[in-house]
Amino acid sequence: MYDTIIIGGGPAGLAAAVKAKKLGLKVLLLDENEFLGGILPQCIHPGFGLHYFKEELTGPEFAHRFIREINELNIEHYTNAYVLEIENYSDLEKKVVFSSPEGVKEVWGKTIIYAAGARERHAFEIGIVGDRVAGIYTAGEAQTLMDIYGVMPGKEVVIVGSGDVGLIMARRFALEGAKVKAVIELMPYPGGLARNVMILRDFEIPLYLSHKVVEVRGRKRVEKVKVVKVDENLKEISGSGFWIECDTLLISAGLIPNVKLLKKIGAQIDPLNGGPIVNELLETTIPGIFVAGNALLINDLVDYVAEQGELAALGAKEFIENQGIPSRKWIKLKRGSNVRILAPHYISGERDVYIYARVSRPMENVRVTFPEIRKELRLPVVKPSEMLRIKLKAEEIQKAGKEITMEVEKGEV
């Protein structure tokens, strides 16, 4: 019986494995890919690890540091190991069934740290109609093709979505000599970090805010896409449609936590985050099953993902020592105005916690308040693309009764 079985060898799972091992736990790490690192090996651009390593790394470099530790610490791990099923046998025992070239295996653990990442939304999910032809890729798929396997997908590209992934792929295509004809963004503001939005200026790529791609036409491969303008309620403005000729359509329309296996065993899901409901140790509503990284909520920085992995490892350790997370008077953390995504959902006041949140819309000169505990902080600006990470101190949390609300409001000048 393992102390913890970690599902997923991306940054969340790797960090969890290293931390759990250092805490003295017996660890098994499983990943379906041929290599560890999750999506990091395909992210060859810089921007990783500034907080965590205090140094700017590329994705593969960031992954490499952890993988080296995995090997140095002799952490048991399998690649090519795809988890087919999790069974919550009891609060103390969990079964994990996985498939690998050595066979379909069953392993038992006291805890599970679920770090299976996210999946990309595809063209059908965002309502694009028309021809089902070659040349339509999700951004991650194109990234894998280009940066792991060295394949150039196409030469005239339209990108749906101005989030970080879309913008980084715009640069990637431009650097390889392709013509990026437009980035189309549904919202009235760009979705990515400011430093990535600069890419558009650097490469003279037009950005269409408040627009969406609605249709693809082509015989064998994409030939053109139809774009329409939307109003402030995201309703299409009739007669505003126009066509852009291109051979490639890149869909970068956001990620969805990959939680199928957790749903199957009844873990409660937060519909707004897309990930499970968790307490401050990132334990789901199923005792002993912890979750970290993009499977918990979509993060913007790998550093937070690694931090969540380590926290989940601490949770596993506490679980094992006490045969379960000790009962507490949990205080519910609630969304107030302009808070779209929020985790964890339950906090106790027994330790300091980081809360992760995203706003629904950008705002300048902002007050973030927690009225029940009279905490307030000021920020020059908040954007949906940037996750807010706020520390609540134990003694602050203790001031609350049953719940604490997070409000994001315009601060008076």
Added chain:
Amino acid sequence: MKTRVAIIGAGISGASIARVLSKYENLEVHLIEKNADVGWGVSKANTALIHGGYDDDPEKYPMRAKLCIKGNRLWHEWVKELEIPHIWNGALIVALRDEDFKELEGLLERGRKNGVPEMIIVDKEELFHLEPNLNPEALGGLWVPIVGQIGPIPAVIAIVENAVANGVKLHLETEVRGIKVEGGEVKGVETNNGFIEADIIINAAGLYADEISRMVGVNDFEIHPRKGEYWIFDEDIPGPRRVLFPTPTPKSKGVVVTTEISGHLMIGPNAQDLPKEEKENLATTREGLEEVWKKAKELWPNLPPRSKVIRTFAGLRPEPTGGDFIIRAEKEVWGFINVAGIRSPGLTSAPAIAYEVVEIIRRDLGINLVEKGKWNPYRKKITHFFMLQPEKANELVKENPSYGKIVCRCNHVSEGDILEAIERMKFIGVKTPSIDSIKVRTKATSGTCQGSFCRVRIARILAREYGVDLWNVTLKGKGSEIGIGDVKVLLRGEVE
């Protein structure tokens, strides 16, 4: 000397005909298809129903009325012999208004004439017993237990594999461009891959059957495309147990709500007539999809949110002049047999169409058919790792570790499954590696993520097994390559 038969079109009609003709010693059967794989025409995108045969008026559409019910009965054998995925779950034609019962009685009467067994008009109580989650306002329905569902392309593939095993020669990526007729007799077909001699030519070219027929001078009919669009939802969305139809209109059987055999809720199709020239127009449209949504909601009010849609697609029905199947030996040209206008219920009728063609060859062409001593009716289905019991799965992995390597997350398709699919593609003669060939054989890329995750992995396996560069792997045949070269190809200026 053998009689050489060329069948144009490897859809469900052409494939079924090839299989049945492969039973005869004195025929040499060539199946000719312009696409890179079989079943990529009309047979690819449809409702996949084995219909009940009750709705075609025998006065107006005698062929349809006769062959549909006969085909339904034959499929019971064929799905077993060929191990084709199927389910016999029955259909309900639902009455939402009192007037609808009159229509249902008409259908019952027609069904009786066509020889359909087991139909019954049920009241509200029985209706909800059969389908508990139907629109609560439904009043009753016509219950047709003999209706079933199959995987249409898997069916074409199964039939072709069996036909090839029995000696049929499949010519893929071979487009018929002309037909040679001499002295009132067919001599063969001109193709992009040269001339193929033939004593008998069977035109099973789907949407293009009118153009093929014109090549021998028979032009008394036209085929025009009638589009139908569909939505498919994620696998965790509950769907009906039965196939649900509304009460039909003269033009179409209406928008169906069903759980298709892979377990996904599917709604569609509508019916939109397109100009004759638009035989390649398979684009989904917002108007069409909205229409389907609205109509499906009348039967099934709890449709999920749009974010639960995993795919939309469209199919084209080949609507012939007159509306009935055109299955006949053409008198002016000896040896030319039309199997044209095979619109719905063509999938259901296909096995019966094949026997009809045998009859025509015997009766109208006067060819004495000699059965083979040993003809193999069986074909084994492909391994679906995700459907195996754990012990069985482990045995398989022990023999071949690639079965343990999962490639498609959503449907748990393993590398072993994919290698087996490739072996079967090579067996029938698929030359151009394509993701769609793998999709229809293994279900990889057809789940929640629609391949955004596994497409590249599948392409890598195809590239390796076919010995081509990764970027030359196609989505669905030549012209749909997944890349244009290596990442430096544009910088070197090799692509314009």
